[in-house]
Amino acid sequence: MNKKQDIVAISLHQTDSNIKESVNKTPQELKLACRIKDVAGNRDLYIYNGIDKYILYTLLKELE
Numbered sequence: 001m002n003k004k005q006d007i008v009a010i011s012l013h014q015t016d017s018n019i020k021e022s023v024n025k026t027p028q029e030l031k032l033a034c035r036i037k038d039v040a041g042n043r044d045l046y047i048y049n050g051i052d053k054y055i056l057y058t059l060l061k062e063l064e
Helices: 016-024 052-063
Strands: 034-039 043-048
Touching: 043 052
Parallel strands: none
Antiparallel strands: 034 043
């Protein structure tokens, strides 16, 4: 049984408390932690350091 995968557009918005905290921090350079190539689905997944563990878990479950 094959499930049709949907691509869903999302957008992230900072709350006022997060904006105040992020103003004082210097942005960190993105560093690639892992690249997963799905040959069967012809997809590439790039994972960078600092990814939220729940987002990472969701991405990996979608590859199953």
